[in-house]
Amino acid sequence: MFNKTDCNRTEQGITRRGAIAAIASLSASALLAGCSGERTERTDSTANTGDTPTTTSSKIKKNPYTEDIKIAYVAHDLSTPNNQAWLEGIERECASWSNIVIQSFNGESSAETQTQVMADVINQEYDAILLQCSDGTALAPSVQQAEEAGIPVITINLDAATVHSALVMAVDYDAGRMAADKIADQIGKEGKVAIIQGVPGLTRTDNLERGFRETIANYPGIEIVDAQSAAFEKEQAITVMNSFLQNYPDLKAVFAINDAMAEGAALAAQSADKKGQIVIWGADGEKDALAMIESGDMAGTIYTNSWDEGSTAAKIALLMIGSEYSYTVLSETPQVIMEPIVVTADNVGSIPEEDRW
Amino acid sequence: MKKIDWEKMSKPIILVGAIIILSVLRPQSFLTANNFANVLWSVSVIGIMTCGTVFVFLAGGIDLSIGTLAGLSAITVVEIIDKMGATNASVIIGIIAALCVGAFAGMVHGLIITRFNIPAFLVTFAAQSVYLGLSMVITNNRIVSAREPALFTSIGSMKILGFPLPIYLMIIIALISWFSLSRTTFGRDIYAVGGNPEASEISGVHVSKDIVLCYVFSGLTAAIGGIVLASMTQQGMASTGSGYETQVITAAVIGGVSLLGGVGTVPGCIYGVVIMGLINNGLNLMSVPSTQSGLVQGVVIIIAVAFDALQHQDQSRKKVKRISEQIKGTASS
Known part of the structure; x- marks a missing residue:
């Protein structure tokens, strides 16, 4: 241990x-x-x-x-x-x-x-x-x-x-706020957005989501259509993202509470031949997420050293x-x-x- | 006309029922080939592992190490790719090494359990920690990424006729398991060993050898599961596969496998795996909030299992009634 x-x-x-x-x-x-x-x-x-x-x-x-x-x-x-x-x-x-x-x-x-x-x-x-x-x-x-x-x-x-x-x-509420503003810019301030949540009840993740939701509320053209948990796991995020893609064919963006889940969502989008078509954001700034932003699989993250x-x-x-x-x-x-x-x-x-x- | 065997039909009825309910609730998104591919893809790793571990359950054992063993196998393959370079040769060597790790670990479990007569629960529970620890030491608790070569990343996500490769792997392994268990002497021996090991020993079954083979197969499928998982997520880490043992046991039990041994089938396991995938998919498609999904999942599993058990009880009650009537009939005549 x-x-x-x-x-x-x-x-x-x-x-x-x-x-x-x-x-x-x-x-x-x-x-x-x-x-x-x-x-x-x-x-x-x-x-x-x-x-x-x-x-x-x-x-x-x-x-x-x-x-x-x-x-x-x-x-x-x-x-x-x-x-x-x-x-x-x-x-x-x-x-x-x-x-x-x-x-x-x-x-x-x-x-x-x-x-x-x-x-x-x-x-x-x-x-x-x-x-x-x-x-x-x-x-x-x-x-x-x-x-x-x-x-x-x-x-x-x-x-x-x-x-x-x-x-x-690391900032939490503000990270959600910053991601929301950036996503809004990237999708032209309108369209459907979904959230991939972590484990509910943790202050950091709850604040991130609250920051995101409260900021998105400033954009009347953007609708948060769904929020599902993938328990911080990359693999579960693939499944959650698959169901998002299935349910909302016109989904514009996804905000994942951590990078691992954003990476999973990006892999699912890639597999559904939608690489780069959906704006996928994470939060943390881990190495793999940065690499996925470079390769165009992810749109952004909030990096903390x-x-x-x-x-x-x-x-x-x-x-x-x-x-x-x-x-x-x-x-x-x-x-x-x-x-x-x-x-x-x-x-x-x-x-x-x-x-x- | 041949009478319908309700005992055998209860599982397909539940499956079709679940599909009908979800199709009505989510007509646009549920009943599409793409969604079925998603459901099967999401449970393919659990399916692959369940089809191997069912041998252990049928022989009256249990394997709690499969989750972390899958993790160790995942790390083996990604570490080899990482160290040897992202070439096709390193992928092949990595996969072979990971399979050897799984099979060898399974053999060790089987040998310890049979030679030292230690309960499988203890051996595999301890092994679970050993593999997690080994994975932590090897990776120094870091994520090992494997975003290339394509040969490796395609294992988990390449699509053939619209269905991802892991689904085909699950079907192939299910067929091998089904064939071994229902069409070979080895399979019949496994059921016998699980039902009554002493009697099997006396009747000439190589109980120890069979048990070791069961654990080897379980280890091997855990390794395959780990390789697929690593490819799907393009990485390996110490916690890869952790907790999969619980999902595998749940799927097997939903599918009618008895943890006391001797009872269960591969189609039953696949049914359990698919039901779990359907419940999860249904919850996602119906946008059930994460705070409630655990509750709904648990209740649905209990309803499905209770309905299945009720059918079985009904049939056994009818059987008892029929036999007692026959006995009465013979007695009165």
Whole structure:
């Protein structure tokens, strides 16, 4: 269930552009939070003022670059490209420090498995946990337990329903919105559109779909005729797309909640001799989707640099380990939002090979 | 006039009934050759795997490893294509290697089960984890893409007379299985082994050898399923095929296969597979929201199986009545 990685290998070059984007989006989100009056009030008791800290935080700080550090990465499903890219990003970030050990755990898409893993990780006194919650509500008690034990929890994309150290996420609602606008442009603002859904109930996927639907509503000529789930699976998406093609011969576009399903839909369209005739969009920006945009099978995707996202989460973890900063001062979880890039055939070439995960 | 055997007719009746209902509900899209091709294409991998695993079920065993074994086979073929280059030669070598992986794994299952007398459930359940683990190690948990050569990608999607190739593969494998089970001594032995292994042993059947062969065939069809799946999706990953064992077991049981062994037929399995495909297709065509499709799917399966079981019970009740009347008749005379 777990893979151990000793991080004493050379760093493989995190993209500078991505890191800058993350910092930019961090400041942007801080600015946004400030504008909406949701900025977290930091109490004086936690402000570190140099040599004489007046903190009342019980959190013990460690030097993350010299002391022995154990970081747990609890994935939703390690076999997905996203989860792998995050893991690689985390490993690359920590690769220069041999004192840091990254241990990855596979949640096997199950909140129960993740809860058990969380209990083990807390018992083994890890220094930080990077978590992608299969179910934000089910994992909330585990996340709280970890934070209470002084272990900072940084969630990636899938949030926990309790206040914790940080959430690093790719845009979801906005990704749906951007895809909707682009699709509308590409089909001339009229025609039938269908959605291929993931597993219902996950915040990210629900928000993506909501963003898409609410934006499409601005185009009176476009009708969302159907929405079926393919459970994030490429193969199931082939079946779903076949039934769309069967039911709606005049279908203009399909928006799939993730790239794997968009790739499946593109394969079905290809097999029905409709390659390029139906505008197919995904969201994530994985390597194969970019290749399919290049070959004209897919029309576009919303790309996020997942390596950079993992690396950002790791950076925050190291920062937390090295500080007395405690989650107790927070009224809500602070967020870092990754830069989304709208990719179409026009600009797919601008995403360099080394940024394709 | 020959009396209609309702016991045999119940499955075709349900099938025709389902087709009529869906044709009425979705007249434009359901009753077309293209849609039937889609239905069969979507269940072809499950069909291929069920036709092999049915041997194991009939011999009184179970094979829970077929899903992840299909995944391992898929990875074997795409890894070879990836490493050797996208040439036709690497496709052929990859396919042969994947088939060997499947057959060898099946042989190992069979040998462990028969030599060490360990329940098949345990052996194949453990093997399931082993194959998933192996696939993860080989791929380092990454997706291995195989978008070319055309020889490979056409396995899963090439159309002959409007029907994708996997459907023909399913039919060929179903015919081989049907022939082996109903027209050969080996087939008769399998039913005997599943019905009563001790009695079969005493009557001279090579029980162990037959059981090993059943698992080899099951492994082989899992590998074929994996190759087709990899070709259809143009990729292989550790989770490819995961969960297929449940679908295969469901299809077999819907088709009248007893998990206790000795009862079931290949046409029954194909019926189970097609019913599952029809339900799925019907739900998609009727745009049932994903939040409700699981519920509807479950209820429809229960109704179909209950209707089938009712027909069987009716027939057995009539049989019992007839026999008891005959007994009474003989007693009174």
